């Protein structure tokens with residue numbers, strides 16, 4: 346078989362056949378579980394999560410941030426519950442928001458028990474929640490309200506780390522195996538109590554351990570997985586790391602929810618998560634903006650146009666919806682732009698002071714540079 350045919354066949358399997366598409370999963374390896382009004386796992390869509398960076402006890406600030414994240418497409422929101430005040434405030438927060446609320450608890454099982462009264466899901470890190478009987482109390486509280494628990498195993502807070510001094514010399518494979526073992530230790534505590542609404546996350550701050558741990562776990566269990574590279578880093582490095590790590594797992598059908606953990610505003614994390622899912626054709630969210638890198642032929646500020654267009658679309662739910670799935674081209678010159686953007690729905694090929702309006706592969710009219718953005722927005726509004 347010719348190489349081009351092999352590549353074609355492979356990319357089809359990679360992008361469409363193996364794990365699903367924008368309508369849901371073809372791979373039903375995980376059990377479906379309800380969180381608030383969403384069903385996660387099984388053949389359902391991969392959902393985007395983020396986490397607030399406000400003080401949870403500050404209801405006004407937390408609700409404000411959640412509302413802006415809802416507008417940006419966030420589908421599940423997690424908040425840190427660091428004290429009993431924060432745990433009690435969850436009741437009020439829950440009433441004012443529209444997406445499932447997850448309470449993130451470290452160290453104190455009493456906070457988890459209180460949070461379980463109000464939240465749609467509890468996330469605990471068994472490595473630091475304490476004795477098994479305390480985990481059992483959390484389970485009982487969740488059973489009472491029929492809400493799931495996520496067992497969040499992070500490479501940096503493993504129980505096994507407490508037994509050694511200094512930096513471990515484990516291989517990536519060994520780290521991953523320990524992470525998986527600790528997840529299963531906690532799962533067995535939950536399952537002994539007939540608790541089945543479990544999610545697991547296995548996160549490391551690098552791709553290798555994250556991928557290994559999730560692959561090992563996924564080969565042994567039908568429990569839905571929340572994916573993330575923990576403490577991924579700043580905007581560029583963290584996005585690349587997350588896209589690579591999460592992308593490789595998602596391509597294999599592994600992962601039911603995702604979070605991109607950047608040292609950035611939560612809204613950027615949501616955007617990055619959707620870009621990963623969009624790139625893999627697993628979700629559609631807003632348009633596909635195709636823009637050239639520019640070169641010596643470019644005589645317009647294409648970078649500014651793209652930036653402004655993204656700002657406008659992603660801050661306006663109506664534009665976001667209307668532009669969904671549209672391929673919008675912003676090209677730097679009329680020499681190559683129209684040709685390169687032939688499969689775009691519409692867009693601009695820039696020139697000096699004016700550009701060519703492109704529509705479905707044809708150059709339609711000339712538009713002044715000052716009007717490019719308006720013309721694109723006008724076109725989106727007509728969709």
Ligand code: SF4
Nearest residue numbers: 637640643677678681
């Ligand atoms: S579209 Fe034009 S300006 Fe942009 S990279 Fe290609 S040749 Fe250069």
